[in-house]
Amino acid sequence: MVSGKHIAEIYPVLHLWHWEISLYLFLGGLAGGILFFAAYFFIIGKEKEMSTTVKWATFIAPLALMIGLSSLLYDLHHKLYFWRLFTTVRFTSPMSWGAWTLLIIFPLSIIWVASFMKDMFPNWNWKWKYLNQFESFVIKYRLPFAWILMFLSIILAVYTGILLSAFNARPLWNVSILGPLFLVSGFSTGLATSMWLSKNDAERRILSRIDIFFILTELFLIIHLFMGFMAGTAVKLEAFRLFMGGSFTISFWIFVVLLGLIFPVTLEILELNGYHVPKWVPPLLILFGGLMFRFVMVDAGQITRFLY
Amino acid sequence: MRYAMAVDTKKCVGCADCVVACQTENNVPHGFCRDWIVENVKGTYPSLDMKFQSERCNQCENAPCVRCCPTGASHIVEGGIVLVTHDDCIGCGACVEACPYDARYIHPQGYVDKCTFCIQRVDKGQNPACVDVCPTYCLHFGDLDDPNSDVSKALKNRSWYVLAPEAGTEPQLYYLR
Secondary structure, three states, rough: OEEHOOOOOOOOOOOOOOOOHHHHHHHHHHHHHHHHHHHHHHHHOOOOOOHHHOOOOHHHHHHHHHHHHHHHHHHHOHHHHHHHHHHHHOOHHHHHHHHHHHHHHHHHHHHHHHOOOOOOOOOEEEEOOOHHHHHHHHHOHHHHHHHHHHHHHHHHHHHHHHHHHHOOOOOOOOOOHHHHHHHHHHHHHHHHHHHOOOOOOOHHHHHHHHHHHHHHHHHHHHHHHHHHHHHHHHHHHHHHHHHHOOOHHHHHHHHHHHHHHHHHHHHHHHEEEEEEOOOOOHHHHHHHHHHHHHHHHHHHHHHOOOOO | EEEEEEEOOOOOOOOOHHHHHHHHHHOOOOOOOOOEEEEEEOOOOOOOEEEEEEEEOOOOOOOOOHOOOOOEEEEEOEEEEEEEHHOOOOOOOOOHOOOOOOOOOOOOOOOOOOOOOHHHOOOOOOOOHHHHHHHOOEEEEEOOOOOOOHHHHHHOOOOEEOOHHHHHHOOEEEEEE
């Protein structure tokens, strides 16, 4: 079948979302992961043992969100109207409730970091009286704060996947497993960041154990994703072919799965069993794999479409 | 009231007059179009079969673009026409990704644009520009709730299909076989 639709001048292939979206999805998941484990270890009372995860690493979260939000804003074509997002709540649109979640979690992440400033820098002085008052208020209610943060960080990380899975017109994205998959992947990149920053071996071992669980879950979900495609309709098979001999085969299986998941998880297991592995290698690979995963999914998804 | 359009694929010759009429009527920027022609050739020589389809926004009953829009800029008005309020649109592209028919594009001014069934003409009781200009009279427009409308009559006597019904969008652009 020859279709006039494929004549570039009349009907170019849809490629609207570029690196901005991939980068944001990566940073959103990363920030979600960092904040989740910071709140989690605070709630279970491991603030001292896991000081990097609870305090130091959370510096990265607002930073990541800031860069991520900037790239989202940069991607908008009608930038000056971005505030329209916050004039309405639309539950059917993941982008809408995602934007609201970001609006709440971004300042919360800053407040979380700020409330630990005196712990981390003993000479820190907030200068203004009301800031000090606010700080003692936050410190007093840190536990409920941590619960809220934990809840929102799950929504944030899941949302990075659901944003894509909400589009039935793009068969690669339109799978319900994408939400959990992005959640697990985002949390794994968050763990990797805390692991990289931590100078405490005991802390790193705990993080590494959790991360192994997350990476194995991610591999399990990826297998499920592809089993779903394989058993799917023509449009799903088309999506499947992009990864099985198609243009995303190498970038996905080599860079995401092998280098970004299987290799680092093997290194983490070896490290836990006493082998010496440079401490920056597994986190770097996990972060690289996580970023690649978003690039591949965003790019490949836009190629897939209904066949008619 | 339910506005719809029927495209007679037996009569369409793919002249693209509808495309040009639309661009003129709606001031569509150069290089973009709200409607377009798809040419399908099936079979192998010498038994070839060619079909032309004039395509545009399907003004879906269950519109995924409206569902995905984070600001409510994409909305459905009376008569079932899907519109975009330019000043509410942030140009995020969610609706463009959401459309199974790829009927939307980002206007150079930043907002998303698409076929409106020429609502400015329809409101005055006229046909969309593409319908009026078609030299083979292959486009039929009107209200499906009115049995005497052009589109109702066209659909009554012919067999028809819609594009990607499996998308669940309940499209209102009908193609006569």
